[in-house]
Amino acid sequence: MRGDPEAFGSLIDRHGLAARRAARAILRDEDDADDAVQEGMLAAWRAIERFDPARPFRPWLMRIVVNAALDARRRSKVRAAEPVAETLESGALGPDRMAEASLLRTRIDAGLAELPERQRIALVLFDAEGWGHADIAATLGVPEGTVRSYVFHARRAMRKSLGTLAEGMK
Amino acid sequence: MTMSPFDNQPDPELGRLLRERLTGPAPEAFLRRLKGAVAAERADQWDVLAGWARPRVLAAAIAAGFLLWLGAWFGVMSRTSEPGVTMASSLPAQAVVSAQPPAVDEIMLALREREPR
Numbered sequence: 001m002r003g004d005p006e007a008f009g010s011l012i013d014r015h016g017l018a019a020r021r022a023a024r025a026i027l028r029d030e031d032d033a034d035d036a037v038q039e040g041m042l043a044a045w046r047a048i049e050r051f052d053p054a055r056p057f058r059p060w061l062m063r064i065v066v067n068a069a070l071d072a073r074r075r076s077k078v079r080a081a082e083p084v085a086e087t088l089e090s091g092a093l094g095p096d097r098m099a100e101a102s103l104l105r106t107r108i109d110a111g112l113a114e115l116p117e118r119q120r121i122a123l124v125l126f127d128a129e130g131w132g133h134a135d136i137a138a139t140l141g142v143p144e145g146t147v148r149s150y151v152f153h154a155r156r157a158m159r160k161s162l163g164t165l166a167e168g169m170k
Numbered sequence: 171m172t173m174s175p176f177d178n179q180p181d182p183e184l185g186r187l188l189r190e191r192l193t194g195p196a197p198e199a200f201l202r203r204l205k206g207a208v209a210a211e212r213a214d215q216w217d218v219l220a221g222w223a224r225p226r227v228l229a230a231a232i233a234a235g236f237l238l239w240l241g242a243w244f245g246v247m248s249r250t251s252e253p254g255v256t257m258a259s260s261l262p263a264q265a266v267v268s269a270q271p272p273a274v275d276e277i278m279l280a281l282r283e284r285e286p287r
Contacts, residue, residue, distance in 0.1 A: 005212050009205045016201045021192035030194055037200075038207050045208050108191045128188035130180045158184065 008045055015058060016041070018129045019065040025112060025124045026069040029076070036072040040065030058131075059138035066121060066139060073117075104162070111161030115154050118142070122150035123158065 019040065023033035044064045051060055112120055118140055125131040125139065126147075133151075137144045194200065 005205075005208050008208055012201055012204045012208070016204050017193060017197050020194055020197075020200060021189065024192045024194060025188075034194070034200060034203075038204055041204050042207055042211055045211060104187070105191060108187060112191075124188055124192065127180045127185040128192065130185065155181070155184070162187075 005045075008048070011057070011061070012041060015061055018125075019062060021128055022062060022066055022121055022124055023069040025120045026066065026117060027073055027076070028109070028113070032072050032076055033069065036069040037065055039072070040068035043068060056135065056138065059135045062125070062135075062139045063141070070117070107162050108158075111158045114161065115157055119150045119154040119157075122147050123154035126151045127155075 016037070019037045020033060023036045023040075024030065027033040027036060040061075044061050047064070051057070115123065121140065122136050125136045126133070133144045133147045136147045140147065142150075
């Protein structure tokens with residue numbers, strides 16, 4: 001892996017999209033998030049010699065990406081946040097369902113926007129990526145119990161934001 | 171959606187909604203972009219390394235040449251300080267430049283003069 005771009009490329013294949021989702025949860029701006037992920041991946045590539053193979057790679061990489069996204073967020077705080085581009089597949093839906101899907105996107109965005117940063121990251125890594133509490137704790141640099149608390153509060157807030165709307169999408 | 175804040179397992183429905191919302195367009199192109207950026211970074215690193223190495227390799231070659239020359243020079247000097255040569259150098263000049271071999275008395279005299287008193 002060290003110094004081997006092909007090996008690192010396979011790691012990008014494995015973790016790149018999870019990193020993108022985490023960055024978009026932090027930044028909520030498509031271009032800024034993609035730039036932050038790229039910046040984080042390059043930082044990881046440069047720092048790969050310092051990675052301790054005895055430790056898990058995924059939290060190490062994600063921590064770098066998350067930090068890059070948080071730095072980008074600090075830099076762009078003066079700019080107004082643009083809405084996340086619409087990505088849900090809605091072409092096959094009728095007008096009612098499209099309106100419902102649009103409302104769902106709005107609710108998800110609103111729900112995520114209301115969450116504190118770390119709760120948002122924990123929720124995305126836990127529910128969207130299926131990470132365990134330990135890896136999330138290592139990524140965020142907090143105890144596992146804190147991660148459980150983050151997920152608990154984030155889910156409660158998202159449930160409030162989504163209401164019964166998500167069930168209509170099944 | 172069976173989203174419970176107390177659930178210790180990931181919620182598949184919420185996870186799916188979040189993934190759909192956050193994955194973004196053209197995921198394959200995005201991964202290619204990341205790999206391209208790493209490849210470009212690596213090429214840059216080699217350029218920097220080559221730029222750094224070139225003058226140093228030259229300096230190392232010059233230093234090695236100098237050391238070789240120094241070693242050869244010391245080798246010559248140590249050979250010239252061998253006893254026989256020293257003895258010859260202490261002989262009277264006419265004994266060395268003369269076509270005739272020096273007389274035994276002259277050699278003995280020269281050796282006695284070199285002995286410590």
